[in-house]
Amino acid sequence: MAESDLTVTLSRPSDVAFARQAAMQAMTSIGASAIKKTKFVTAVSEIARNAIVYGHGGRISFEIVGNGSQRRVVAECTDRGPGIADVNQALKDGFSTGKGLGLGLSGARRLVDRFKITSSSDTGTTVILECACR
Numbered sequence: 566m567a568e569s570d571l572t573v574t575l576s577r578p579s580d581v582a583f584a585r586q587a588a589m590q591a592m593t594s595i596g597a598s599a600i601k602k603t604k605f606v607t608a609v610s611e612i613a614r615n616a617i618v619y620g621h622g623g624r625i626s627f628e629i630v631g632n633g634s635q636r637r638v639v640a641e642c643t644d645r646g647p648g649i650a651d652v653n654q655a656l657k658d659g660f661s662t663g664k665g666l667g668l669g670l671s672g673a674r675r676l677v678d679r680f681k682i683t684s685s686s687d688t689g690t691t692v693i694l695e696c697a698c699r
């Protein structure tokens with residue numbers, strides 16, 4: 566990936582693979598360590614899957630910020646779904662309104678260097694994930 570932004574549309578379950586690929590490319594382009602790549606790709610996977618399963622689809626975009634050893638990848642995933650009624654509850658290990666284990670959001674938060682979620686019933690859900698190269 567060059568310095569240009571990259572956006573992946575999330576409509577169906579198979580689109581998670583494209584989001585993973587884009588996440589990997591972005592992390593490779595900043596020279597991220599193998600462990601950081603794995604962490605970020607896993608977090609992106611969970612958030613993209615939630616956008617498809619619960620958010621009626623959306624998109625995830627990747628951006629590279631900072632310079633030199635400070636370079637980071639920022640992913641922003643947005644959907645226009647019903648939103649999350651109680652974000653703090655949704656972030657707890659084991660909370661799921663579906664058939665999942667309820668570990669996607671809490672796990673993703675632990676795997677990245679910055680995690681921000683905003684959600685409401687009229688705007689849907691936006692999750693920002695940021696990961697440094699080391």
Ligand SMILES: Nc1ncnc2c1ncn2[C@@H]1O[C@H](COP(=O)(O)OP(=O)(O)OP(=O)(O)O)[C@@H](O)[C@H]1O
Binds near residue numbers: 647670
């Ligand atoms: N984008 C979203 N839109 C609406 N609700 C969401 C969204 N993402 C998560 N949620 C809600 O938060 C809950 C917790 O999400 P989380 O990813 O932690 O668990 P899960 O998807 O249910 O299970 P798992 O990810 O472990 O398979 C979900 O069950 C769902 O109710």
Ligand SMILES: [Mg+2]
Binds near residue numbers: 611614615665668670
């Ligand atoms: Mg999930």
